[in-house]
Amino acid sequence: MRKWGPLTAVCLGTFMLLLDVTIVIVALPDIAGSLGASLSELQWVIDIYALALAALLLGAGAAADVTGRRRVYVAGTVLFALASLACGLATGPVMLIAVRGLQGVGGAAMFATTLSLLGASYQGRDRSVALGVWGAVSGAAAAIGPVLGGVLTQALDWRWIFLVNLPVSAAAVWMTVRYVPRTGGRGGQRVDWAGTAAFALFAGALTLAVVRADSVGWASTTTLSTLTVAVLALVAFVVVERRAAHPLLDLRLLRRPSFAAVMVGALAFNAAAFGVLPYTSIWLQTLMGMSPVRGGLVVLPLAVASFVVAAIGGRLLHGASPRLVIGGGLVLIGGGALAQSVLAADSGWAVLVPGFVLVGIGVGLLSPALAGAALASVPARNAGMAGGAVNTFRQLGYALGVAAFGTVVTSRMADSLRAVTGDARSAREAAHALAGGGADALRGRLPDEALHAAFAAGLDGAALAAGATGILAGLAVLLFLKPVRQPEGGTPGEQDKEQAAAGAR
Template sequence: MTAPAPDVDLGGRSPWSILPPLCLGFFMIMVDTTIVNIAVPTLQAAFDASLVTVGWVNSAYLLTFAVLLLVTGRMGDRFGPRPVFVAGLVVFTVASLACGLAGSVGVLIAARAVQGIGGALMTPQTMAMITRVFPAQKRGAALGIWGSVAGVATITGPVLGGVLVESVGWEWIFYVNIPVGGVALWLALTRLPALPTHARTFDVPGVVLSVVGMSLLVFGLQEGAAYDWGTIVGPITVPLVIGAGAVVSGVFLIWQRHRGEDALLPLRLFVHRNFALANLAGAAVSFAMTGIFFPFTLYLQQVLGLSPLHAALVGLPGSLISGVVAPFAGRLSDRVAGKWVVFTGFVVLAVSIGVLATQVQPDVAVWRLVVPMLGFGVGTGLVFSPLGNLATTGLDQRNAGAGAGAFNTNRQIGGVIGSAVVVAALTSRLATTMPAAAQDAARSLPDAVREPFVEGFRQSAAAGLGAAGGGLDLPADVPPDVVDQVRAAAQSAVEAGFAAAAAQTLAVTVAVLLVGAVCAFAMRGGRPGHEVPGPSKQTAPTVGVAGPPAG
């Protein structure tokens, strides 16, 4: 056992005693980024909601989580990590109860947004605690365990969700947080130390600009397909909303430059090469982690006909492998340059999802999907542990908190954009693949029903409906054998069209992961145990702050 940092009083306890509450709290946060995906078809049926509307159940959580991380990091500096973490844990647990009790999809989306606020309050404090309590020579091992928990949680979300949805109902994907949150709260109150605080000013205009800018961007991306990328209401169009979001975000960056050291996002941090590249890489992996599960779980259930539980079990072996690989990757990054561990992880992820996309077909054997998911688990395990440490190692102590907040904000923004882009991409591809599949399936139908059959698919796909073809009305005098023939053709078209759209959507995440690999390759190598010099002089001791790059 090694002694903690001089300004931390643990009452004679080991630094490792703080990990259980931090890991439990972070486990809940990361599980809830993916647990909803497995329940999407169930939620659509329960609330009679569209695919895009149910997509907001996840996006609302990711959005509030992402846009508040900068200010909640500053709150931890001002009031102390322990009370802010406890407050976030309470908010998250109570919001989970509200999610389970929601009687409409609107209430569920609102409760999920509050859940995101709780997650944002907790996340920066977990990083601050580990960084300030653990000595530098032991911090990598602690972050390896933490990265393992986060990696397992992200991939375990669909598995746990499938078990709960199939056995006790969708409400329990939220109720399960209540006992876990209660245990984490007791551990937090009894084991987390009170750390010194630092006076900080809150950049209120910066908070407003960042929230407005991101909200406009995500709304435009998420809802664009529903409005055919045209008019929303009156003179307001989807391109106008996205453009306004880009402009407001630009104003936010200008304001941050004006604020200097008091900014929510000190822009001078990005002159550090590894910090800037790790932020982009973190956004890329979060994009992929969020984006892959949405089309893939829908494909497993709507095309292959798997139950929520069986669909979730497809990812279970990968989840277990991720948990084994992450601690190993943390230790490995102490022996070789961390950039090569992260680069290898990105390459493995890209190849695995690329192979998965080729196997997404209407009649594929399930084991052929499990194999690339094993590679997915290896890749996430390699990326999670070292990337956060690469992001902020070498930043001076005064900027460690701001650096961690910026890294996690960009990481979560990647998840938000990933969710929005993937939903939009899937919806857009369905509008093309469904009519094409219907055209192929209609060749075996009688002439009298062939054109109405294809037109029904075309109209339904344009409306963004998952069960395209449902709008086909057959005349009453159609013989029963023809009705059966039409139904069989419709089922074939739905399966072929959705599988093609899902595969093409997965290809988007492959391209983003390759960007992450390029970022890792371009980082400065540096020998393990040595600081990577930045372009400016450091006037305070350097400190590494890390956070697992999952969405």
């Protein structure tokens, strides 16, 4: 147990924090009914957590380098547990969104240290095994979230999707203190708080603009102003990083085609694989009449396929070309999303299963491969930065995917409903209510067939967008991710030793 104790401790925390990315999906209708949340508020319940992860991962990783990785991991787990308790006690949507953001802060501190803790604990083939298990856990956590969320919501209450984190957090802290070696910090290094703030402002403003664009218009003053803030924040981030003595992200790494390709793959991965699932879950429960458990079980083929492929692929694909694994995985995810764009007004849930299986296979391939490719595409001294960057881009992709595909869903719904309502404004209001789980309130005003047709049109449009995202990103990876012959920083054996030494600092 002592040999694999660090892996168990890290995987416990990873499973829990990534589970919370998607576990709320099946509970959205119950949350809307219990707290009176609107569609935009439901989107923020999902997005604020992923956004906090994306915005703070790099800063949390830098803080871990300064103060010690184990210390930051434990502190993040404790904060995550306290925020989960607050989520379970939330009395309104605004409070839930706020404490979900705090939960994301704790999750960022945990997630930022996972790869570096594993890199410092294992070398050689053991590291490949550890990354394979970690990848399987990562992929399965996000995929199984809707299933577990449905069970907890139906058997107990939606609040238990957060309260269940408390015993898991306690176990993760105990395992970490017992089995993960204590690591010191680098006393002479300072955290790049200016870069952290600039990146957080960029990610938040960009996501806010996309979430609100459908209701206020893409060309509106509000949307354009928010996008301008995002651009200025990104420019500020670039300026700060170029001048910082210890940058969050060495921008020179983006000049490496392989590193840039891995980041593109990470950004598209979570968006294409999981960005449409929240709206699919609302469709299953509010229009198809499924319980939270049945709605979650519909996604089970995705979860099973991802776990099996990641667990087996970590061993069988050891030494395989990351270009083929990552590029092929993204194409499979894109193809799986396209296979889901076949809904009609009278379609049942079974037509989605082949697409879910394809997406699950792609997720299983990508989860371990992305982590390994990120570490291999940079010098060993930048391993922690690369691990933080790939996880940052994954979560930012998910936040943007939920926001962007939500815009597609409501836009296509409004187009479908316009013929029934008679005017664009009423159609848009009905679309937002329908996408937010308000089908029951609309049934007295609009024909049931029209609601089914509108939701099917919305989901088909979002699935097409997700499919295009996955396939285009996969082609980019196949074109630009080059084989890693001899990364800077020494031979692979020397890199293992250097990375392990860095993790012990």
